[in-house]
Amino acid sequence: MQLLIIFAAILVAVNATTDEEHWLEFQRTENKAYSDPSEKVRRFGVFQNNLRIIEKHNARYHQGLESYFLGVTSFADWTDEEYLDLLNFQDDEIPALNESFHVFAEDLKVADSKDWVVEGAVLPVQNQGKCQSCWAFSVNGALEGQNVIVNKVRIPLSEQQLVDCFHKTCSKGSQRNKALDYIKSNGLQADSSYPYVAKYTHCQYDSKEVILRMKGYKRLSPNEEELKKAVGTLGPISVGINARDLKLYQGGIFNPANCPTNTNHAVLAVGYGTSASGMKYWLLKNTYGVKWGEDGYLRLIRDADNKCGVATRMYYAFLK
Template sequence: MICLYSLSLLQLLSLILLFSLPSASASASAADTSELFQRWCKEHGKTYSSEEEKRYRLKVFEDNLSFVAQHNQKANSTFTLSLNALADLTHHEFKASRLGLPPSLLGFKRPQSQQSHNLRDVPPEIDWRQSGAVTPVKDQGSCGACWAFSATGAIEGINKIVTGSLVSLSEQELIDCDTSYNSGCDGGLMSYAYQFVIGNHGIDTEEDYPYQARQRPCNKDKLRRRVVTIEDYVDVSPNEEELLKAVASQPVSVGICGSERAFQLYSKGIFTGPCSTSLDHAVLIVGYGSENGIDYWIVKNSWGRFWGMNGYIHMQRNSGNSRGICGINTLASYPTKTRPNPPVPPPPGPVKCNLFTYCPEGETCCCAKHFLGICFSWKCCGLNSAVCCKDKRHCCPQDYPICDTRKGQCLKAIANGTTAITSENKGFSMRPRGWKSH
């Protein structure tokens, strides 16, 4: 599937020819690229703060289009690139905003374990998605919390395998509360995340403690909602055989080098590099297989479903490098679980605004009138954990926290501008919600 969504294959090939033929008209190329960029912005809901910013993003997009076209003309490549949701980022911006394994943490090592079963017992292919052990692809946005998404993905997988229940878990809890060693949006390590969950005796759900793409103060009430537990974790010995045996048993967290430009713009096929083995990104291996004589890992990323193959990438296995493709063999770990989860905590009651005022469960208290820092009148926003707008009349959802009441929009900050909420993918109106009294 070509990931240029609104463009036909014929249009894409025409653009590639424009970029590859020396005799191509520069003006025609510019016009076609501008049209393509407009369609791409509409498809991905991209808006920019000024015309100057938009012109700059068009130049970045054009440069990425040229890179995509040059790569896709290689006859012997096992993978293709596309103008995915990251195509308006420079390579430097991409590396600064989408990764999250800081080198300072990579010296941490625990005694490594080897799987007890024999390689002969390992099936020739496995895909944990088919067993229902993998939640839908998530999007970390411009917060460098890949480590949290990798860790929750591994916990979600073993929880499904042991209990039969697939529960999406809270990356935000790890970002906000796991601060002894990990650093929220500035990076972290999956093993530290497992230690945190073990020490806290569990982790909350994504639904109850939703993702906000930024670090906030730890919500102690949510911290005490221990829905899923693990007992321990294992650091896998850094070789391909041990990693294969681990993935045959459950989804496994791994570190990789994800900063290559081809990785940024990956579309489909088996990624064979070239890439460094210096780790800077965390992902989740959810299976493995073979195609046309090439073995591969099935890897779940956290850059949204408009990257790669609906959020996944196939990365070469048995590459001949002892560290694995992009270093994938060198920092693998997984949680262990044998016991059932504790009883599900009771649902929260009404939200307390002050001593005399409450909002219904799942809503947010917003101050309508205050004086000298004291609120004298409260109203209720019909969204959970919402942001109260400064006009004291509207509110926005927590994942689109910027109020633009003049335009009637709720916005989300991204690395290269803002994007507005849409009713299609969020389930409510573009306009900020009005408050109501209770």
């Protein structure tokens, strides 16, 4: 009995050492700093709790019971409540008066797979930071894609212009259709002339610096087949998803047992395909930086009753 107690004590010490090593590596790679020792201790406790979640889930993944795995992301020292607050975004489900729907022909055939990243129509992954600006990256991503496809120009557009001059706050994400209305009226500057700083400052819009104007936009009819036709023929599409369980996502095809269809995060649909095991997926560009997910991207299960609301509210913009 005493030997079992000693063994258990050693096992606890080993786990604690492993947690500490993970913790030190996390602080180094994420450049984390804490305001005081008590805050650091609290964050370490949160980090350890997230490590246990990762371990438990990944054990199921290695048993073939899950199609995706978790890892230590930049949110590994965040509580669920803090992460959900970052997702404080929800599109208005009532269409605007000037919002029109686009419906593709029923017999339209598209390729079995599509990847606009490979085709060069998707610009590098960015990090929204603590600003609730996912909506700005999502609509700009759709426009950047059109700029490549139509004009053969790869220029990052300014999300900060939308935060400062349209939404005028970094909290409570904006509705994408209203952001597109603003862009239609004012155009967009390049990120190089109005760079992203992940916080609200004040509007510095300069019409002389505008490098892209759009003719209009349309909302897609809400079903996955329409999304496939849009991504397969038009380019990257602005979509919303429910991202409540993506805090620690690191790879694989995201297919949680329960994922609501109400959207709380905006991303960019940039492709679709089928895995080697036969699982269909959407390829989505996120705004959590390249260390999150699959180099900043998420693969979400496709044709699964609108899992996570990916087809609930979708927009594409056109330049001509």
